[in-house]
Amino acid sequence: MLMKGKKGLIVGVANNKSIAYGIAKACASQGAKLAFTYLNEALQKRVEPIAAEFNSRAVYELDVNNEEHLNALAGKIEKDFGKLDFVVHAVAYAPKEALEGAFINTTKEAFNIALGTSAYSLVALTRAVLPILNDNASVLTLSYLGGIKYVPHYNVMGVAKAALESSVRYLARDLGVRGIRVNAISAGPIKTLAASGIGDFRMILKYNEINAPLKKNVSTDEVGNSAMYLLSDLASGVSGEIHYVDAGYNIMGMGDVCEDEKGKTILCWDKEK
Ligand code: NAD
Numbered sequence: 001m002l003m004k005g006k007k008g009l010i011v012g013v014a015n016n017k018s019i020a021y022g023i024a025k026a027c028a029s030q031g032a033k034l035a036f037t038y039l040n041e042a043l044q045k046r047v048e049p050i051a052a053e054f055n056s057r058a059v060y061e062l063d064v065n066n067e068e069h070l071n072a073l074a075g076k077i078e079k080d081f082g083k084l085d086f087v088v089h090a091v092a093y094a095p096k097e098a099l100e101g102a103f104i105n106t107t108k109e110a111f112n113i114a115l116g117t118s119a120y121s122l123v124a125l126t127r128a129v130l131p132i133l134n135d136n137a138s139v140l141t142l143s144y145l146g147g148i149k150y151v152p153h154y155n156v157m158g159v160a161k162a163a164l165e166s167s168v169r170y171l172a173r174d175l176g177v178r179g180i181r182v183n184a185i186s187a188g189p190i191k192t193l194a195a196s197g198i199g200d201f202r203m204i205l206k207y208n209e210i211n212a213p214l215k216k217n218v219s220t221d222e223v224g225n226s227a228m229y230l231l232s233d234l235a236s237g238v239s240g241e242i243h244y245v246d247a248g249y250n251i252m253g254m255g256d257v258c259e260d261e262k263g264k265t266i267l268c269w270d271k272e273k
Contacts, residue, residue, distance in 0.1 A: 002232045004031035007082055011037045011062060011125060012090025012142075013047050014193045019142055020090035021050065022220025026228035027086075028054045035081045037062035037073075064091055064121035070128040078132045085134050086231040089125055089141040092118040094157050096197055103155040114156045119163035126171055126182070136179035138231045141168060142223075143186040143242060145250055153199035165242050172240030181239035183230045188218045188246030210268050211256045213248035 008027055012020035013036055024034055035058035038047035044061070051059045058081040062069045077084065094114035098106050122141050133139075146154030147161025165184055172182040189195060189204050198204070209217050226245045229235055244250045258268040 001031035002234065003027050003228065006031070006085040006232075007033045007035070008086035008088065008231065009035045009037070009077065009084050009129065010088045010090075011064070012088065013038070013050055014043055015046050016050060017192050017220065018090065019187060019190060019192060019220050019223050020088055022222075022224030023088050023090070023140075023227040023231075024050075024054060024224075025221065026224035027231060030228060030232070032086075032231075033081075034058070035060070035077055035084075039063055064125060065117060070124055073128050074130075074132045077129070083132045083134050084129060084137060086138045086140070087125070087129055087133070088227065088231070089122050089139070091121055092142070092157065092160070092194055094118065094155075094160065094197070098156045099153055099198055103158075106156045111156055111159070114160045115163055118157065118160035119167055122164055122167050123171065126175070130175075133178075133180060136233075136236070137181075138235070139171070139175070139180065139182045140227055140230050141182075141184045143168075143184045144189075145186060145244075145246065147186070151204070153204075157198075168242065169240045176239060181230075181235065183235070183238060183241045183243060185223060185227055185230065186242050186244045186246065186250070187223045188212070188244075188249055190218065190220060190223070192220075206273060207269060208247070208249050210272050211249060211252055212246065213251065216247050218245055218247050 010020050010024045028034060034054050034056050036047050036051045037060050038044045048059055060076055095110045098110035126139055143161045143165050146158035147165050168182050168184045175182060189208055195201050205217055223245050256268045257265050258271045260266050
């Protein structure tokens with residue numbers, strides 16, 4: 001039991017399709033005790049039964065943009081759950097109109113909302129729980145390839161993920177003196193609530209499946225297992241890292257090639273889409 005005796009806070013469960021759910025499942029299966037947050041009352045009804053699935057009654061309201069929620073969080077968790085050995089930040093949001101059309105038309109408001117909720121929130125959350133983080137704790141966030149490369153429709157979320165990945169490195173340095181590690185998983189596309197806001201997402205899924213070395217898309221269980229490793233002591237020498245869990249898609253320099261019926265080389269996308 002790799003996570004026996006460890007307590008963790010999971011931020012970002014919306015339902016059982018959430019990546020955060022996959023991470024919670026993997027950590028609980030290795031003996032971790034879990035606390036959860038929910039964004040608002042509508043999601044409270046979904047998150048509480050999920051927490052119960054993991055034998056947890058430690059469930060707290062947290063809008064990462066709400067200073068009062070952030071200020072109250074550590075006190076509440078310490079009182080009824082105890083100190084933390086790990087934190088999962090699986091939060092992102094951008095206004096829908098910013099994920100359509102050309103990036104150049106991104107408004108300042110949409111830019112600030114996306115960057116604030118999806119990148120700054122990691123800094124704010126980590127600082128908020130720092131007083132109750134045990135030495136050698138592990139903090140993990142979720143990124144996407146769109147933070148380092150152009151991906152259609154990802155637009156301002158790509159810029160937010162770039163800021164998030166950079167924040168991982170700066171936080172890793174700051175917290176390293178206490179042995180606290182900060183890492184990100186850059187996950188391949190997965191059909192979740194957040195992903196449903198991204199245009200042509202089905203096409204993105206198909207394109208990844210056809211072109212990834214492993215010829216598949218990843219599941220929340222696969223991301224969960226890799227996350228569990230980064231949250232566990234197995235990764236005690238790993239910090240500031242962006243770890244890809246994407247069936248290898250990120251290594252491809254161009255679309256993969258296949259042979260047609262006549263043995264001619266063509267793009268697998270043209271053959272299989
Ligand atoms: P999801 O919709 O299940 O989770 C997103 C979560 O963010 C939800 O629980 C939502 O309540 C929360 N959230 C949004 N605004 C918030 C706020 N102001 N305060 C607190 N919580 C807030 O979708 P997901 O795909 O599991 O997303 C989790 C993370 O994984 C995100 O950072 C996302 O960008 C990242 N990611 C997703 C994919 C994918 O294809 N699904 C790929 C790579 C990375």
